Amino acid sequence: xxxxxxxxxxxxxxxxxxxxxxxxxxxxxxxxxxxxxxxxxxxxxxxxxxxxxxxxxxxxxxxxxxxxxxxxxxxxxxxxxxxxxxxxxxxxxxxxxxxxxxxxxxxxxxxxxxxxxxxxxxxxxxxxxxxxxxxxxxxxxxxxxxxxxxxxxxxxxxxxxxxxxxxxxxxxxxxxxxxxxxxxxxxxxxxxxxxxxxxxxxxxxxxxxxxxxxxxxxxxxxxxxxxxxxxxxxxxxxxxxxxxxxxxxxxxxxxxxxxxxxxxxxxxxxxxxxxxxxxxxxxxxxxxxxxxxxxxxxxxxxxxxxxxxxxxxxxxxxxxxxxxxxxxxxxxxxxxxxxxxxxxxxxxxxxxxxxxxxxxxxxxxxxxxxxxxxxxxxxxxxxxxxxxxxxxxxxxxxxxxxxxxxxxxxxxxxxxxxxxxxxxxxxxxxxxxxxxxxxxxxxxxxxxxxxxxxxxxxxxxxxxxxxxxxxxxxxxxxxxxx
Amino acid sequence: xxxxxxxxxxxxxxxxxxxxxxxxxxxxxxxxxxxxxxxxxxxxxxxxxxxxxxxxxxxxxxxxxxxxxxxxxxxxxxxxxxxxxxxxxxxxxxxxxxxxxxxxxxxxxxxxxxxxxxxxxxxxxxxxxxxxxxxxxxxxxxxxxxxxxxxxxxxxxxxxxxxxxxxxxxxxxxxxxxxxxxxxxxxxxxxxxxxxxxxxxxxxxxxxxxxxxxxxxxxxxxxxxxxxxxxxxxxxxxxxxxxxxxxxxxxxxxxxxxxxxxxxxxxxxxxxxxxxxxxxxxxxxxxxxxxxxxxxxxxxxxxxxxxxxxxxxxxxxxxxxxxxxxxxxxxxxxxxxxxxxxxxxxxxxxxxxxxxxxxxxxxxxxxxxxxxxxxxxxxxxxxxxxxxxxxxxxxxxx
Numbered sequence: 001x002x003x004x005x006x007x008x009x010x011x012x013x014x015x016x017x018x019x020x021x022x023x024x025x026x027x028x029x030x031x032x033x034x035x036x037x038x039x040x041x042x043x044x045x046x047x048x049x050x051x052x053x054x055x056x057x058x059x060x061x062x063x064x065x066x067x068x069x070x071x072x073x074x075x076x077x078x079x080x081x082x083x084x085x086x087x088x089x090x091x092x093x094x095x096x097x098x099x100x101x102x103x104x105x106x107x108x109x110x111x112x113x114x115x116x117x118x119x120x121x122x123x124x125x126x127x128x129x130x131x132x133x134x135x136x137x138x139x140x141x142x143x144x145x146x147x148x149x150x151x152x153x154x155x156x157x158x159x160x161x162x163x164x165x166x167x168x169x170x171x172x173x174x175x176x177x178x179x180x181x182x183x184x185x186x187x188x189x190x191x192x193x194x195x196x197x198x199x200x201x202x203x204x205x206x207x208x209x210x211x212x213x214x215x216x217x218x219x220x221x222x223x224x225x226x227x228x229x230x231x232x233x234x235x236x237x238x239x240x241x242x243x244x245x246x247x248x249x250x251x252x253x254x255x256x257x258x259x260x261x262x263x264x265x266x267x268x269x270x271x272x273x274x275x276x277x278x279x280x281x282x283x284x285x286x287x288x289x290x291x292x293x294x295x296x297x298x299x300x301x302x303x304x305x306x307x308x309x310x311x312x313x314x315x316x317x318x319x320x321x322x323x324x325x326x327x328x329x330x331x332x333x334x335x336x337x338x339x340x341x342x343x344x345x346x347x348x349x350x351x352x353x354x355x356x357x358x359x360x361x362x363x364x365x366x367x368x369x370x371x372x373x374x375x376x377x378x379x380x381x382x383x384x385x386x387x388x389x390x391x392x393x394x395x396x397x398x399x400x401x402x403x404x405x406x407x408x409x410x411x412x413x414x415x416x417x418x419x420x421x422x423x424x425x426x427x428x429x430x431x432x433x434x435x436x437x438x439x440x441x442x443x444x445x446x447x448x449x450x451x452x453x454x455x456x457x458x459x460x461x462x463x464x465x466x467x468x469x470x471x472x473x474x475x476x477x478x479x480x481x482x
Numbered sequence: 483x484x485x486x487x488x489x490x491x492x493x494x495x496x497x498x499x500x501x502x503x504x505x506x507x508x509x510x511x512x513x514x515x516x517x518x519x520x521x522x523x524x525x526x527x528x529x530x531x532x533x534x535x536x537x538x539x540x541x542x543x544x545x546x547x548x549x550x551x552x553x554x555x556x557x558x559x560x561x562x563x564x565x566x567x568x569x570x571x572x573x574x575x576x577x578x579x580x581x582x583x584x585x586x587x588x589x590x591x592x593x594x595x596x597x598x599x600x601x602x603x604x605x606x607x608x609x610x611x612x613x614x615x616x617x618x619x620x621x622x623x624x625x626x627x628x629x630x631x632x633x634x635x636x637x638x639x640x641x642x643x644x645x646x647x648x649x650x651x652x653x654x655x656x657x658x659x660x661x662x663x664x665x666x667x668x669x670x671x672x673x674x675x676x677x678x679x680x681x682x683x684x685x686x687x688x689x690x691x692x693x694x695x696x697x698x699x700x701x702x703x704x705x706x707x708x709x710x711x712x713x714x715x716x717x718x719x720x721x722x723x724x725x726x727x728x729x730x731x732x733x734x735x736x737x738x739x740x741x742x743x744x745x746x747x748x749x750x751x752x753x754x755x756x757x758x759x760x761x762x763x764x765x766x767x768x769x770x771x772x773x774x775x776x777x778x779x780x781x782x783x784x785x786x787x788x789x790x791x792x793x794x795x796x797x798x799x800x801x802x803x804x805x806x807x808x809x810x811x812x813x814x815x816x817x818x819x820x821x822x823x824x825x826x827x828x829x830x831x832x833x834x835x836x837x838x839x840x841x842x843x844x845x846x847x848x849x850x851x852x853x854x855x856x857x858x859x860x861x862x863x864x865x866x867x868x869x870x871x872x873x874x875x876x877x878x879x880x
Contacts, residue, residue: 337605338603338604338605338610339605339607339610342610342611342612343612344618346619347615350615350616350619351619353616354616354619354620357619357620358619358620371739373738373739374738375620375738377734381734381735381738381739382739383735383739383741404636404639404743404744405632405633405635405636405639405744405867406632406635407627407628407631407632407635407687407688407690408631408685408687408688409624409625409627409628409631409686409687410684410685410686410687411607411625411627411628411686411687412610412623412624412625412628413610413623414623418685418687418688419622419623419624419628421622421623421624421628422632422635423632423636423744423868425740429740430738431737431738431739431740432737432738433621433622433624433737433868434620434622435622435623445635446635446636446638446639447639457619457620458623467619469619469620
């Protein structure tokens, strides 16, 4: 049985910053930015990061299966929130996957996602790669203009696949087009990167792969070269003999280039449109190159993520406020007011006791009376029951619900005031007072439908920690009623 | 079968500091101000006090922990002093401790004092503070107005009231209290406002605007209680006695069980039923002369009128707009100006409210004196609509 891709998912933050807003604010310093000021880029809300986007993309992928639990979970990024706390394990617990899963972070390269995928497919073939990126760039830089935030997930296996893994190769080369030794990237001249990097390294490995697979370049239907250089994919395709029509758009005008997540995001986009028999060539560039070749099978149309790339692209909210982008990315020091000064320490032993609630969003269901509740406490909450230790874990992360009460609080500290929160009643039982995220003014009422999302609750800059919890959101796309 | 507290304990004296932004006064200064008035009113020496209860709500922001700050401030004579904290019901909790001590026969004369110094934080509103190690992991970072604003959305949804009608009734609640507070020299805010001002004020937590919020103040209030027999032996007549003293504390039903829809205060309904039983009140709207209720926000007062059975369910908007709870209405509410004009120094508020009813019952309320009041109700609500503590006490003539 052949190995290959069994599913995919994507996430793009709904905030889309108009590039002209960046250009207008910064052209006084660098007039050339105006030339890049077209379209928009995705931007994380203040409460989104690599882990929360990863949860969304993985959830998007897993929703296309009926209870799939990949035995391996590779998490790829160059912007993990934690340098030493396995980010993939937070991801795993938020996804409520079995603890026996092999979870692993892969980082330090733009091809962290493609290398993970290659490692999986050259091994057992069974698992999931989640790639997520939230790069910070200096204000007014080319990176700020051209990059975006996003995540993607690809599930692989040996069963019925939607795209068969035809072959893959990897080439190592310490070609330093850019690096990040400190807070921000430092890069070299684009023309040199193109001529000495893309146009030499990629053809070398792709030609080797294609000849090993007995495939002609002209037969490639989808060619993925993740890059923020608009003309590079065309130049490489031409050199290789790949048809110009096969180039998968880097979505620079709508999302921006999402670093280590970009290859998998484009792969997910290609899988959405691929037809049976079509060949997909995926490359990942960075201190060498990965190249993976897939062939869409007859089953290609059978897998549908919850939202996919097209759905994520469509769920957008235009952002024109560059100052907010700077604040969300911690690029300016904002006055928080005195209420923002409170200590936000997480007591890790206390967190450990509540991980099932805080990360996995598990409540309880009483075996005696059937009452669904959250949080799960020792005694059942039903006034007619109050049984002791009677509740089985009950997941809420996949539940929809409705707003019972709400407010927009302008007194309390919030990184993006007003703070919206309120009581949520879940379909199937249970209710909880919780934060709402990304509410449009006038966009919430009692009875509004909600879904729940894993988000950053608080940052503790003093200790380099951040708290996560689930928040309710009124989805941009309609949520079916209970 | 327990008999309840009715007529077992009398108020011997009370005192109340001037409430406000008391930049001039420390918590100890405020305590002494209230205590001196109380001692003089009771007509006893400090040495006659045998036990005391001390209420402070957010002590970490002013006096610190334990009962010592009060024992030291008042130079109490090494008597037992108990520190109590039960959110906004703290002042009434101190009162309950002292009253129960006298009723039990453990002591003859007991003191209850509450104090709060809120204006040393450097910003407006209540202090931002932790909700506890585990709650801080998942509770919204809600402010008090944010918590109570939800009562408005819950009430609107339940009773299908439109936003503007409810907001207008909320505005009336505040206009009425400001009119009352303007007549009270001890109130913090002494300026009348108009309905339009209240309607137009900026949102603090939608739909709660600036004038829907009570003030934030420093203050202290206290009571000395004893048995009716001892009070008479000390030459007191026209005794004011405790008729009911009830407390209901949420057990998580409202926050986690579907039986509560966010439109009312379950604890208030339970505590009210118990208090009316204890006091022998069968028709609260007819028998109660005046109420001091916990108007931390205008919407709280409005909903509380229904929970206390002083307005029919879903009818508070009309009752409020008809002026039923105005000074000239059939059942005046916050005749002293309420939390709205006194502000809400948490530990002091419950005792400040009892103080007003005590003055009214003794005919000593000056420009705001009501005609022949017989029974006063005090209501406090600590916490949030979905998780709270409600205290209800009633005092009246013997």
